[in-house]
Structures are given as structure tokens and as C-alpha cells.
Amino acid sequence: MSKADPLLFLKALKEDGVEHLYIPRKAPPKQAGGPTTESVKEGMLELREQVRKCKRCAELAKTRTQTVFGSGNIRAKLVFVGEAPGADEDKQGVPFVGRAGQLLTKIIEAMGLRREEAFICNVLKCRPPNNRPPAPAEVTHCQPFLKRQLELIRPKIICALGKHAAQSLLQTDRPISALRGTFSEYEGIPLMCTYHPAYLLRSPGEKGKVWEDMKKILQRLEESPE
Numbered sequence: 001m002s003k004a005d006p007l008l009f010l011k012a013l014k015e016d017g018v019e020h021l022y023i024p025r026k027a028p029p030k031q032a033g034g035p036t037t038e039s040v041k042e043g044m045l046e047l048r049e050q051v052r053k054c055k056r057c058a059e060l061a062k063t064r065t066q067t068v069f070g071s072g073n074i075r076a077k078l079v080f081v082g083e084a085p086g087a088d089e090d091k092q093g094v095p096f097v098g099r100a101g102q103l104l105t106k107i108i109e110a111m112g113l114r115r116e117e118a119f120i121c122n123v124l125k126c127r128p129p130n131n132r133p134p135a136p137a138e139v140t141h142c143q144p145f146l147k148r149q150l151e152l153i154r155p156k157i158i159c160a161l162g163k164h165a166a167q168s169l170l171q172t173d174r175p176i177s178a179l180r181g182t183f184s185e186y187e188g189i190p191l192m193c194t195y196h197p198a199y200l201l202r203s204p205g206e207k208g209k210v211w212e213d214m215k216k217i218l219q220r221l222e223e224s225p226e
């Protein structure tokens, strides 16, 4: 993947009328007394193996090159959840590495974070053929994996990217335009829904709204207790 250029994203945001960048203080360490990094790592490795072997969706198991579990910091304060791997992700086994992924990286860096500080995953862990939207049964089959990932990481904030992630986490069919912009909750964790970076590639005029959502995330991270 090419090195992301946060300045380009900031320039695009400025063009869309977004004036300033919000830079958070250094993230505090995880709370003492909670699960250890070693136990979270063990849980994630075990889960990754379950995902790797999964054949619940016969079509996806047959057509995938590999499963795409997720990547990043297993002790992240912020988790991004996308829709499903595309062709690039299926090839590399890493989420958000194509064009939409490069834009996501720019967004994260414009927030003053490094991509590796967050955890990034998808509702589906396998690529739907021809990048078709996830089928409801596929979302249901994959749900326990995402649920367990979030349970293990227990981030301060979840950010759902696009309609499929938002609707799946919130168990709703409300449109993303209505869900974005304010915090909802997933299993007691604040959840911000926003537009998917692939949508921003098609509709760059909407970048300002995503930036508003990211600023709310940064504000909430800043306020959240150790």
C-alpha cells in the first residue's frame, strides 16, 4: 500500500469547508485490572483460527482466496468496522487496502492517529463475489465473529463505516444518512456511524460530514476516562 498523505485529505477537507484539525492528547494506557494483553491476544488468535476455518457461507468459502480477519491494535481505543473485503483485501488478507482503504488511512491520520493504533475489520470476513452487497444470511453467519472481536478489544469507541456496518451493529434498517452524526450504542460502547470511504470516493462533497463525525469521536476519546 502506498504511504498515505494526510495533507491531501486535509486539503480536500478544506476545499469542502472544513477548517481545522482536532489533535487529541496522547492516548492513555488501558485500565488496570481488565484483561491482559496476553489474554486478549490468545482470544484473538483462537478467533482468527475459527474464522479461517469457517464454511458457514458455502458460496463465500468456495470463492474466497482467504478470510480477512482484521488488522491493527488488539487493545485499540477505536475500532473501525467496514462492510466486507473487496478484491484487494481478498488477495492480501488485510482489510481496507484498496482505494477506499487508502482514503480510510488518510482519515485516520488526519485525526492525528496512526492506522496501526486503531483496529480495522469488517462485518463479513470473506469477499462476496463481484463485490455484491452482503446477503442477510451472510451477515447473520458472520455476526458472532464481529461480536467476539469487539468483546475482546472492548474499545472506547466503534466507528461503523457505511450502511451495512451501521445497520448490522444496530440491528436496524434506518438509512445511514439518519444514523450518522450522533452517537448510538453497541453493547454499552459508544458507536458513531458515518459514510463509507468508498462512498466518499464517489461523493467527495460529503467528506465534510465524515470529518464532523471524526471530530466527535476525537472529542469523546479525549473525554473518556482511563
Ligand code: URA
Pocket (backbone or CB within 6 Å): 082, 083, 084, 085, 086, 089, 094, 095, 096, 097, 098, 100, 101, 122, 198
Ligand atoms: N470496503 C470495506 O467495507 N471493507 C474493506 O475491507 C474494503 C473495502
